[in-house]
Amino acid sequence: MAQRVAVPDGANKKTSRVRVAVRLRPYMDNQDEKDEGPCVRGMDSQNLEIINWRNATETVKYHFDAFHGEQTTQQEVFVSSVKPILPHILNGQNASVFAYGPTGAGKTHTMMGSSDQPGVIPRAVSEVFKLVKAKDEDEGWDYSIGMSYLEIYNEKVLDLLSPSSHDLPIREDKDKNILIPGLTLTTISSFSDFDKHFVPASLNRTTASTKLNQRSSRSHAVLLIKVVRTQRALPHRQQTGKLYLIDLAGSEDNRRTGNQGIRLKESGAINLSLFTLSKVVDSLNSGTAVRVPYRDSKLTRLLQDSLGGSAHSVMITNIAPEYRYYFDTFNALNFASKSKLIVNKPFTCETVAVLPVKRAKEDHKAGGSGTEPQKKRHKDDRKTEQDGSSPSSHFYSPSEPSVMDRLVALEKLMMNCQDKDKLSMLSVAQSRKEIQELKEKQREFESKAMLFSRLAGEKSSAKQEPAFTNNSAPLQRKQSTATNAKKQQAVVQPLQVFQPLQQLAVVKKQSVCVKKEGKISDQVEPPDGKENSWESQLDTSVLEHSRQKILHILNTGSLKELKGLQQIGDKKAKLILGWREIHGHFINLEDVVKVEGMTGKRFSSFMKANILSAMGK
Ligand code: ADP
Ligand code: MG
Numbered sequence: 209m210a211q212r213v214a215v216p217d218g219a220n221k222k223t224s225r226v227r228v229a230v231r232l233r234p235y236m237d238n239q240d241e242k243d244e245g246p247c248v249r250g251m252d253s254q255n256l257e258i259i260n261w262r263n264a265t266e267t268v269k270y271h272f273d274a275f276h277g278e279q280t281t282q283q284e285v286f287v288s289s290v291k292p293i294l295p296h297i298l299n300g301q302n303a304s305v306f307a308y309g310p311t312g313a314g315k316t317h318t319m320m321g322s323s324d325q326p327g328v329i330p331r332a333v334s335e336v337f338k339l340v341k342a343k344d345e346d347e348g349w350d351y352s353i354g355m356s357y358l359e360i361y362n363e364k365v366l367d368l369l370s371p372s373s374h375d376l377p378i379r380e381d382k383d384k385n386i387l388i389p390g391l392t393l394t395t396i397s398s399f400s401d402f403d404k405h406f407v408p409a410s411l412n413r414t415t416a417s418t419k420l421n422q423r424s425s426r427s428h429a430v431l432l433i434k435v436v437r438t439q440r441a442l443p444h445r446q447q448t449g450k451l452y453l454i455d456l457a458g459s460e461d462n463r464r465t466g467n468q469g470i471r472l473k474e475s476g477a478i479n480l481s482l483f484t485l486s487k488v489v490d491s492l493n494s495g496t497a498v499r500v501p502y503r504d505s506k507l508t509r510l511l512q513d514s515l516g517g518s519a520h521s522v523m524i525t526n527i528a529p530e531y532r533y534y535f536d537t538f539n540a541l542n543f544a545s546k547s548k549l550i551v552n553k554p555f556t557c558e559t560v561a562v563l564p565v566k567r568a569k570e571d572h573k574a575g576g577s578g579t580e581p582q583k584k585r586h587k588d589d590r591k592t593e594q595d596g597s598s599p600s601s602h603f604y605s606p607s608e609p610s611v612m613d614r615l616v617a618l619e620k621l622m623m624n625c626q627d628k629d630k631l632s633m634l635s636v637a638q639s640r641k642e643i644q645e646l647k648e649k650q651r652e653f654e655s656k657a658m659l660f661s662r663l664a665g666e667k668s669s670a671k672q673e674p675a676f677t678n679n680s681a682p683l684q685r686k687q688s689t690a691t692n693a694k695k696q697q698a699v700v701q702p703l704q705v706f707q708p709l710q711q712l713a714v715v716k717k718q719s720v721c722v723k724k725e726g727k728i729s730d731q732v733e734p735p736d737g738k739e740n741s742w743e744s745q746l747d748t749s750v751l752e753h754s755r756q757k758i759l760h761i762l763n764t765g766s767l768k769e770l771k772g773l774q775q776i777g778d779k780k781a782k783l784i785l786g787w788r789e790i791h792g793h794f795i796n797l798e799d800v801v802k803v804e805g806m807t808g809k810r811f812s813s814f815m816k817a818n819i820l821s822a823m824g825k
Pocket of ligand 2: 312315316317455
């Protein structure tokens with residue numbers, strides 16, 4: 209029997225970087241109903257820029273290991289980003305290539321492609337066969353190639369080569385190799401052999417339609433190519449190299465795609481995997497000795513031996529140039545890169561007075577670089593005046609606080625990454641946090657004041673709410689960045705990021721106020737009201753302290769910490785993590801009722817159990 213050997217790789221214990229490439233698909237007219245043109249474009253083979261959502265006279269520039277522009281062919285993507293890692297598979301090392309990005313941005317095109325434009329998967333498989341064939345017989349190894357194909361759907365592992373099978377377990381052997389007992393592994397002897405199994409299995413993928421894409425993939429499709437080499441001579445040493453080729457589920461924002469009910473739940477699971485993947489990529493690329501949270505989702509658990517460590521990994525982030533994808537593109541770019549520059553210039557490299565959105569389209573259609581002067585400018589300028597909208601309000605209307613909230617929450621999430629460079633900014637972050645806490649207190653006071661006024665018989669609340677109704681002003685884009693010459697080339701730092709956090713507090717006030725009214729009126733039921741009698745017996749400051757503690761865990765707790773709360777099991781903890789990923793933090797404890805399955809009644813019982821438990825400690 210062949211003897212398995214560990215890969216002689218001294219770097220085994222170390223974590224290695226995930227190479228990040230971005231691919232921008234061509235602009236598509238039918239994806240741009242409003243005829244707005246592109247909002248993102250490439251600059252060179254490593255850099256791209258996207259219009260700044262805070263201020264359309266600026267662009268945000270991102271740097272990556274590789275940037276593949278709209279004209280890049282399938283072959284070029286393969287040669288530059290995937291081909292170089294394949295020889296390692298024949299030497300017993302692991303690798304993974306995954307396509308990330310919103311639905312409709314080109315993940316499946318990149319990974320699968322079409323018959324006339326084959327993508328990474330067929331090219332990589334045929335290259336592996338080619339490499340094996342080219343191996344010198346005299347080296348004394350026999351090679352065998354196998355394939356498995358699975359999907360992760362709703363955190364379940366399903367075998368696409370044996371569709372009747374159920375959720376498969378993921379295990380780790382004593383050498384830290386990840387295994388899936390029961391998963392079909394089919395030996396393949398040629399590319400056509402591979403194709404014979406792969407094509408019908410692809411049709412088994414679970415798909416469901418969303419508003420964005422009729423055949424949107426709601427699952428992560430994972431193809432595994434396993435190369436086992438065995439020494440012909442004694443002791444028949446054996447080495448296994450694994451290559452994962454993954455077409456990830458769409459990273460789009462679910463509220464925009466209108467997902468409801470089961471779809472929303474499904475999205476929560478998808479987001480949990482993608483969210484964990486982003487944390488894993490983050491901790492690998494930050495180079496710090498933090499725990500890599502592989503175990504927090506099925507996808508990352510599966511990839512544990514093929515992402516980081518001695519493995520070779522490439523993430524191809526697919527993005528689309530149309531404005532309708534703006535938020536998802538911004539999101540995807542931020543996932544892919546933590547370093548960006550704000551460049552104080554309009555998208556077209558012209559003066560601030562130019563409407564960047566329209567100009568960009570003209571550039572694009574003319575096939576220009578974006579730097580040539582444009583003759584049609586007046587017409588477009590006039591249109592802007594008629595619209596009465598500034599370039600930024602054109603698509604980031606302050607009346608859409610949820611959009612702003614999401615962007616702010618996204619940036620807030622970004623700040624949680626382990627970036628050493630940002631440590632110096634922690635004191636700023638701390639003081640911002642304190643301001644935020646003071647604001648919370650202020651809001652509590654305001655709510656209480658309103659309540660007292662009501663109780664005193666003042667019917668109209670309108671006059672008491674100016675602080676809550678004035679929610680548009682703070683959402684206007686930041687003026688200072690554009691005028692402050694010193695900041696023009698600054699790397700985006702928390703100062704930029706934290707500014708809107710204050711805005712967030714203001715924007716949220718109205719809804720918070722509405723929610724609180726209900727809750728507070730519950731709490732101030734007549735003394736004979738039984739519901740809250742347990743609370744009324746507690747010291748207010750102790751009560752408040754416990755509430756803050758619970759809120760803190762809900763907002764920052766890991767899966768384990770969340771499960772440490774009373775009445776929160778594994779499922780609920782995951783739903784909370786998923787909610788946090790989509791919406792950011794819970795502003796108030798009462799917001800927990802927005803998490804699926806958390807009714808008002810359950811919330812009351814949850815609060816009682818946790819407050820009493822916190823006090824018992
Ligand atoms: P996703 O898998 O991310 O949802 P698709 O791969 O299905 O996106 O791409 C959406 C559409 O865009 C498809 O019609 C696809 O053929 C087309 N497309 C994507 N990327 C490119 C590209 N680089 N060149 C040409 N067409 C592309
Ligand atoms: Mg797809």
